[in-house]
Amino acid sequence: MEITRKRIMQYLFCVALVLAGIIFNHYGVGSGEFMAYGSVGNWLIYIGFVGFAVTTLQMLSRKKRRIDERMEFVAAKAMRITYLALIIAAFIIIILDGIQPITIPYHLFMSYLVCGLLLIYFVAYHYLLRRY
Amino acid sequence: MELSKNNLKKFREKKKLTQEKLADLVGVTRQTIISIESGRYIPSLQLALEFAKVFKCRVEDLFGL
Numbered sequence: 001m002e003i004t005r006k007r008i009m010q011y012l013f014c015v016a017l018v019l020a021g022i023i024f025n026h027y028g029v030g031s032g033e034f035m036a037y038g039s040v041g042n043w044l045i046y047i048g049f050v051g052f053a054v055t056t057l058q059m060l061s062r063k064k065r066r067i068d069e070r071m072e073f074v075a076a077k078a079m080r081i082t083y084l085a086l087i088i089a090a091f092i093i094i095i096l097d098g099i100q101p102i103t104i105p106y107h108l109f110m111s112y113l114v115c116g117l118l119l120i121y122f123v124a125y126h127y128l129l130r131r132y
Numbered sequence: 133m134e135l136s137k138n139n140l141k142k143f144r145e146k147k148k149l150t151q152e153k154l155a156d157l158v159g160v161t162r163q164t165i166i167s168i169e170s171g172r173y174i175p176s177l178q179l180a181l182e183f184a185k186v187f188k189c190r191v192e193d194l195f196g197l
Contacts, residue, residue, distance in 0.1 A: 068160035069176050070167060129163075132173045 003059070010055045017048035074132055078125040085120045089113070134171060137196030141169045143187045158182040 025041030096102065102109070144154055144165075151165040158179060167173035175183070175195070184191045 066159075066161050068164050069179060070160065070164040070173050073173075132167055 007055060007059060010051065014048045014051035014055065017044050017051065021045035021048060070132060071129070074125060074128045077128050078121055081124040082117055082121040086117060089116070133174065133197075135174060135195050135197065137194075138169070138171055139194050140165075140183060143183075143189065143194060144169075147187060154186065157186050 021041040021044030023041070024044060025039055029040050093102070104112075144151070149157075151162045151169075155162045155165045159182070160179065164173065168175050177191075180191045180195055183194055187194065
């Protein structure tokens with residue numbers, strides 16, 4: 001288990017999120033406007049604690065993964081494919097919206113979009129990793 | 133782009149090194165060594181120089197266009 005500068009920065013960022021969340025909650029910023037978590041503060045606290053958990057799990061993980069130039073090359077290629085997919089998806093959405101207006105809530109739309117992009121990146125990365 | 137000359141496997145076998153051992157020596161994964169040997173991936177200049185250092189030869193002896 002190694003505590004690196006990067007880890008300290010990650011923990012500090014999580015603490016900052018939690019503190020910001022507490023301050024936001026104290027002053028009631030965004031209360032009543034944020035449907036999913038009650039207020040902006042609650043959401044920041046939630047993200048801060050998830051960050052704590054992820055950082056701690058990463059630190060406790062014994063498995064050391066080696067990342068070499070081939071992986072970076074593949075990741076860059078997968079990123080390019082994902083970016084292209086985003087542009088194509090934007091065009092398709094514009095066309096579909098023209099045919100029939102899309103009425104799903106904004107936050108749900110963004111969630112689908114992010115999940116879709118993550119899926120495309122994951123599939124592209126693993127496909128390219130086998131190819132190269 | 134493809135390499136017309138790729139003697140990495142030849143040099144590795146001559147030195148009696150396994151793919152795993154060579155990967156450790158140059159700081160990459162075994163999969164990368166497999167990819168380079170099979171010609172699917174072209175190594176960077178830095179990695180090619182690392183190979184040349186391990187095998188005590190010139191980069192041109194290992195790879196060529």
